[in-house]
Amino acid sequence: MSPVHRLGxxxxxxxxxxxxxxxxxxxxxVGAGAAVVGVLGLYALARLGPRAVWSQVRPLRWFVPCVxxxxxxxxxxxxxxxxxxxxxxxxxxxxxxxxxTPTSLLLAALERALGPLRRVGLDAERAALVLALAVRSVPVxxxxxxxxxxxxxxxxxxxxxxxxxxxxxxxxLRQADALGEALRARGLDD
Amino acid sequence: xxxxxxxxxxxxxxxxxxxxxVSLRLTERRxxxxxxxxxGKSTLARLLNxxxxxxxxxxxxxxxxxxxxxxxxxxxxGFVFTDPDAQIIMPTVAEDVAYSLRRSGLSRAAVAAxxxxxxxxxxxxxxxxxxxxxxxxxxxxxLALTSVLVTAPRLVVADEPTTLLDLRNTRAVADRLAxxxxxxxxxxxxxxxxxxxxxVLVVDGGRVVVDDVPAAxxxxxxxxxx
Ligand SMILES: Nc1ncnc2c1ncn2[C@@H]1O[C@H](COP(=O)(O)OP(=O)(O)O)[C@@H](O)[C@H]1O
Ligand SMILES: [Mg+2]
Numbered sequence: 001m002s003p004v005h006r007l008g009x010x011x012x013x014x015x016x017x018x019x020x021x022x023x024x025x026x027x028x029x030v031g032a033g034a035a036v037v038g039v040l041g042l043y044a045l046a047r048l049g050p051r052a053v054w055s056q057v058r059p060l061r062w063f064v065p066c067v068x069x070x071x072x073x074x075x076x077x078x079x080x081x082x083x084x085x086x087x088x089x090x091x092x093x094x095x096x097x098x099x100x101t102p103t104s105l106l107l108a109a110l111e112r113a114l115g116p117l118r119r120v121g122l123d124a125e126r127a128a129l130v131l132a133l134a135v136r137s138v139p140v141x142x143x144x145x146x147x148x149x150x151x152x153x154x155x156x157x158x159x160x161x162x163x164x165x166x167x168x169x170x171x172x173l174r175q176a177d178a179l180g181e182a183l184r185a186r187g188l189d190d
Numbered sequence: 191x192x193x194x195x196x197x198x199x200x201x202x203x204x205x206x207x208x209x210x211x212v213s214l215r216l217t218e219r220r221x222x223x224x225x226x227x228x229x230g231k232s233t234l235a236r237l238l239n240x241x242x243x244x245x246x247x248x249x250x251x252x253x254x255x256x257x258x259x260x261x262x263x264x265x266x267x268g269f270v271f272t273d274p275d276a277q278i279i280m281p282t283v284a285e286d287v288a289y290s291l292r293r294s295g296l297s298r299a300a301v302a303a304x305x306x307x308x309x310x311x312x313x314x315x316x317x318x319x320x321x322x323x324x325x326x327x328x329x330x331x332x333l334a335l336t337s338v339l340v341t342a343p344r345l346v347v348a349d350e351p352t353t354l355l356d357l358r359n360t361r362a363v364a365d366r367l368a369x370x371x372x373x374x375x376x377x378x379x380x381x382x383x384x385x386x387x388x389x390v391l392v393v394d395g396g397r398v399v400v401d402d403v404p405a406a407x408x409x410x411x412x413x414x415x416x
Contacts, residue, residue: 187264
């Protein structure tokens with residue numbers, strides 16, 4: 001167990017919040033570079049290698065080129081690189097927290113943190129559940145995307161965006177429906 | 191003993207009626223439901239834990255009306271779906287099982303002990319801390335079953351739990367279901383699984399058209415489909 005693993009879930013979540021806010025303030029290439037070095041340093045401290053970093057940011061690999069393209073066109077190359085680096089660093093940092101903390105402890109910490117908001121009508125348990133479902137949905141949707149892409153390839157339509165997006169969205173909605181039903185069956189609705 | 195009573199149950203989706211007045215009294219330990227795609231098996235299964243309530247008629251589980259006492263009914267009736275990926279809520283194996291006990295009032299240590307025992311019983315102990323998405327299809331279905339059983343329901347309803355599985359995993363899941371102390375209602379297309387059952391319902395076009403022991407019901411179903 002590395003020091004990062006041992007740190008309390010609440011502490012890590014709080015640190016993640018602070019770091020995220022700090023990252024949002026980064027505007028310069030130097031700042032972005034420092035952020036990357038910092039994040040990699042934390043991974044090293046957690047005794048996680050480059051492969052772990054990659055597995056956390058891998059879901060962004062299609063998204064990032066699109067974002068860079070848009071920002072390059074609208075804000076110029078420098079801003080595009082800084083903003084994108086910031087985004088990737090943020091995801092990597094959040095990934096580090098989830099990779100080094102059991103989800104149930106994270107959720108418990110989150111529920112505690114959100115507790116005071118009960119007074120303004122927020123259901124902390126429900127908010128924590130939504131987060132758990134989001135974490136759980138990543139591999140499920142990734143697998144779905146893989147299936148859709150294979151089916152598309154088998155029919156020789158790999159460059160047709162619509163042939164990819166339509167079954168993916170339909171599949172995701174169907175999955176969401178089934179999940180809702182399963183939640184009710186497990187008594188999470190009562 | 192657990193008793194499920196369906197009293198002249200009709201289910202309508204919009205204009206379309208998908209169950210046309212089903213009346214049943216189920217008290218047997220092993221009840222199978224077979225029938226063609228779209229015949230109404232899933233609708234029938236979902237009625238048993240109140241996921242669907244009848245458009246008219248009523249469903250009673252140990253005397254509790256699913257329309258008004260849905261929460262208590264679902265505590266008694268566990269449900270296993272076809273696609274375990276839709277049923278597993280938490281990212282890791284033990285956490286998913288523990289989630290079923292979150293309102294049980296047990297201490298964290300007691301929950302951990304119950305979860306460990308249940309995982310062990312279903313051959314998943316070695317995977318306790320693994321991400322659920324790394325399990326095989328069969329193991330995922332066993333996890334879904336474990337998360338249902340840890341709450342000790344009296345009746346387990348399983349809607350085609352083996353349809354997505356290969357032969358070996360089908361066997362594993364079927365063996366677990368067969369070994370349960372609980373009453374089981376199993377919806378399946380795998381006619382081999384139902385031979386040891388007490389009672390088989392054949393559903394066709396929204397009606398129960400055969401209700402008999404397997405030796406009589408399965409041949410009747412084959413003739414119906416011929
Ligand atoms: N939510 C729904 N809305 C409209 N029609 C539905 C809905 N659920 C099921 N049906 C229809 O009801 C019929 C029975 O469905 P179902 O019980 O799922 O059958 P089975 O499980 O035997 O394949 C099917 O024709 C199906 O299309
Ligand atoms: Mg069905």
